[in-house]
Amino acid sequence: MSARRQMALNAFIFPPGHHEAAWRYDKSQPERIYDADYYQQIALAAEAAKFDAVFFADSPSLNGAVEFNAAGRLDPLLTLMAIASVTERIGLIATASTTYSQPYNLARAFASLDHLSHGRAGWNIVTTDSAAAGPNFGVDHPDPTDRYERAREFVDIVTALWDSWEEEAVLLDKAAGRYADPDKIHRVDIRGRLLASSGPLNVPRTPQGQPVLVQAGASNEGRDFAAAHAEVIFTAQRTLADARRFYSAVKAQAAQRDRDPDQVLILPGISPFIGSTQREADELEQRFNELTVPAYGIRQIASITGEDVSGLDLDAPVPASLFADAGDVTDNRRSRRQVVAGIVERDKPTLRTLLHRLAGARGHRVIAGTPERVADELAEWFLRGGADGFNVMPPYFPGGLTDFTEQVVPILVDRGLFRRDYTGTTLREHLGLRVPENRFTRARSNPPRSDLPRADRRIGTGHR
Known part of the structure; x- marks a missing residue:
């Protein structure tokens, strides 16, 4: 394993919390999930603890089980702008779909967030698994193969657009009357089978060079895509053994693509129920499980x-036959289905027990324990090759996050596993990620041979 001196920590914001019964818990605040100050409060708590970033998941459709859960969602980018206005250092990661967005608009939106936050933006790239999204856009929902083909073209275009202004394109030469150097602003002229863009972007190169690229998912197609493009990978692993297998496999795939594995960070989700004693933590988790509505969980299983x-x-x-075609860790198309299949095969749960297991963070690792026990497990995964850090998924907000920041983070800091203070100002600096080289600047420094066919000299057909 390529060792990192300190782990990364993100606060995964999922209103009103990551347990499906969070909205019913007496200390949660579901009435605030459409208020800006709710998210600002959460982000400020994470920033005070020196977290790397806050992260918003998203889907462009309404969960059909809204009767039983707080399923509405604000737009992540707009919500992060409200957070940016009251924070200074913490990173801002938003989910946006390559299936139901357009490359130019998305490139512009994330470049704008990066400028307005002074270099704190990250894009969580998703292809959108929910078939319910298609009718919202008047189209049929594509199958996974088509979605990933579109995603590859989409990321190629977006990253090329982010490069379309070189670092020194803006001159601000008031005396000469020259705002920008047109020789350092470029068309990208990318045309794929599904997508195309001429460019250039109408936003200059951003403080980070490019927003950080994040990807979630553990299917074969998702892993291949992440190995090619992602700088941070969010994943769901329930055991250290599974986490280590995923970690080593993805790092190896990145290396095979001539990428530095240390520049591909893997962050499993972790959902902690924290108590002053083990019994208190167990009772807290049980209290949440008793608040679940079986009809909601059954719809999720379906x-x-x-x-x-x-x-x-x-x-x-639970009949194992429900997951007969789920595949295994080396051959799976739908990662969430495979995670649940693993629980059924390994633990032989009743349906009620399975519903409770999935209620707490949708298949991610749930820990009930004292702050020391939670810190011990995070340290073990980090030090034994299972993670570069974690997506912290509190069972409820805002109290579940402050329990973690006030009780677990100081232990990690004392052990030298997490920072005492920020040393940089951008998300890339927090994560130890390099600024991507601008492809046009690179081409200027290494001009193509004049004897090559014109098609071999085109710029802007790949991510890096």
């Missing part, structure tokens, strides 16, 4: 399996 499970006995074992 969405994963494609089967109606409403007729199953809640207290009978």
Whole structure:
């Protein structure tokens, strides 16, 4: 494992919390999830603890089980701008779909966030798994292969647009009356099978060079895409053994693509129930599970399996046949389905037990324990090759996050595993990621041979 001196920590914001019953818990505040100051409060707590970033997941459709859960979502980019206005250092990562967005608009939006936050933006690249999204845009939802083909073209275009202004393109020469050097502003002229853009972007190169590229998902296609493009990978692993296998596999895939594995950070999700004693933590988790609505969880199982499970006995074992085609860790198309299949195969839970397991962070690792126990587990995963850091997924907000920042983070700091203070100002600096070289500046420094065919000299057809 390529050792990093300190782990990365992100606050994964999922209103009103990552347990499906969070909105019913007496200390949660679901009435505030459409208020800017709610998210500002959460982000300020994470920044006070010197977290690398806050992260928003998103989907361009309404969860069909809104009857039982607080399923509405504000736009992540607009919400992060409200956060940017009251914070100074913490990174700002938003999810945006390559299936239901256009490259130019998305490139402009994230470049704007990076400028307005002075270099703190990150883009979580998703292809959108939910078939319910298609009708919202008047189209049929594409299959995974088509979505990933579009995603590859999409990222090529977006990163080329971010490069379309070289570092020194803006002159600000008032005496000569020259604002910019047109020789350092470039068309990208990319045309793929599904997408095309001429460029240039109408936003200059950003403080980070480019916003940080983030990707989530563990399917074969997702892993291949992440190895090619992602600088940070969010993943769901429930055991250290699985985490280590995923970690080593993705790092190896990145190396095979001539990328530096140390520049590809892997952050599993972790959802902590924290108590002053083990018993207190266990009771807290049990309290949340008792607040779950089985009808909600059954709909989630149905969405994963494609089967109606409403007729199953809640207290009978889950039939393994529901996941017969889920695949294994080396051959899976839908990562969430495979995670749940692993739970069923390994633990043989009843349907009620499985619903409780998935209620707490949707298949990510849930820990109930004292601050010391939580810190011990994070340290073990980090030091034994399972993670470069973690996506912290509190069961409820805002108290679940402050429990972690005030009780677990000081232990990690004392052990030398996490920073005492920020040493940089950008998200790339927090994460130890290099600024990507501008492809046009590189081409200027290494001009193409004049004897090559014109097609071999085109710029802007790849990420790096």
